[in-house]
Amino acid sequence: MAGAPKKRQKRDESKQEEGQMPQKKFYRQRAHANPFSDHDLTYPASPAAMDWSQHYPAFATTTPSSIPTHDPRTTPPDPNNEIQVPQISQQVQIADIGCGFGGLLFALAPKMPSTLILGLEIRTSVTEFVQEKAKALRLQHASSGLYRNVSCIRANTMKFLPNFFVKGQLSKIFLCFPDPHFKARKHKARIVSGTLNSEYAFVLAAGGRVYTITDVEDLHLWIAKHFEGHASFERVGEEELEGDECVETMRRETEEGKKVERNGGRKFVVVFRRLEDPPCP
Template sequence: MTEQPPPSKRQKREDYRKAHNSQGSAELPKKKFYRQRAHANPFSDHQLTYPASPDLMDWASYYPAYISPQAAPEEPHGHDETRTKSLSKHVTVADIGCGFGGLLVALAPKLPDELLVGMEIRTQVTEFVQDRIKALRNQNADSGLYQNIACLRANTMKFLPNFFKRGQLSKIFLCFPDPHFKARKHKARIVSLTLNSEYAFAMKPGGIVYTITDVEDLHKWMVKHFEDHPSFRRVGEEQEAEDECVKTMMVETEEGKKVERNKGEKFVACFRRLEDPPWP
């Protein structure tokens, strides 16, 4: 009898995830079955699915516990295929480049009245966070914890306005983004004057953008580009130090824990969305 070769790493990953999902497991997923390259090119075509407008985004499939009991309003005749179930509240917190979801999971019980979404471009990392959230919901079925967080695959550099209406978000987190060290790669950084305008559009006045990195050059870049933007002003150090979200961001992200283990330095800066000036 011919001896079967051992399964490849890819086959092991697929078998593990298939078994994990089919069982509706409350066991947390294992990262080793979801490994992927650390970075993805934001300018590449990643065959992403995204809504044509925020009104067409199907948030109900991500937050089933918050589906509005009221029926969705009737769409014009001939457009029933675009109808989506509505939620009882809007998503107001976005973790852009959420990685393996450490911050999302930590913030879920601290912001119980908010809906939080993690947005991640890497396929397998997104699947890990989604499976992690499913397991946590199963573990906490009686308390209802972790129903207020979700993760979706998205390229926010291209499609952020497709997901959020004007003034919808109260918090945006940019935690340990890819530094893109080479000057010719700076255009791929997640902070720029152009992208900051998109964050300003999606944020309500008084909302806060939270940034953290272990790369001082990138920290200075983000500070400069937010301070140069007329819609943002940096939050004072005293207020920053008292912010519970800052404290959580410092210790709960996977990258933050890695920096801690390596005894590295973390650079934090927060920026408040200003009121738009009145039209003349």
């Protein structure tokens, strides 16, 4: 006797026509993922080897870039030992790390239609949901061109962030309601640390911002302590944040933010600015 249909089968059956929005109930996945596990991930050897055209087809160019398959420091250039990587007309500028079901992504996309926005999510089903929703929204808004600037990839940013972005590429990074990892022995898995903050500093342009929000006060204090203790960041004052629409969008449009609102919980927001690097002596 055949058992109940598996989640993926139900998911595929629910896609009745092109452009139909995916149903979140078919993409549910446990909230926690161990970032230290050896996940089955595909990532580029360097940012130059990343094919962004499949994620932002509307921004694809006709001129590919040649990437050597050998080490140019030890082997003379050879056109036969190169791969052609499709290119896009501009770089990703905004990254939502641990984007979940993409609430923030899809809220920001129409506000910044000419800026490429990327969600990074480690969970397979959740990543697929965001990708399917982006495709559906693009079809539904084909006449206006909205949502063609938003996409999502499955990635473990604790390990591979510099594989996707070059130095100073990003203008904004969002860390929204990250896993608190309450136990002290689990703190090493928190998405904010002295080491990870150095990687955020590497991919952020001078003047770029890291936006953080959580409903856990202990984690909020941890985040503030580690960014304030890092030489590449300074805290953005409350008065300066009043005119920043990203803060209000982050508060209201993420799935976790809405849940905290319904439950009457508190939201702790803190934003940090990437400082200019000091001149070399």
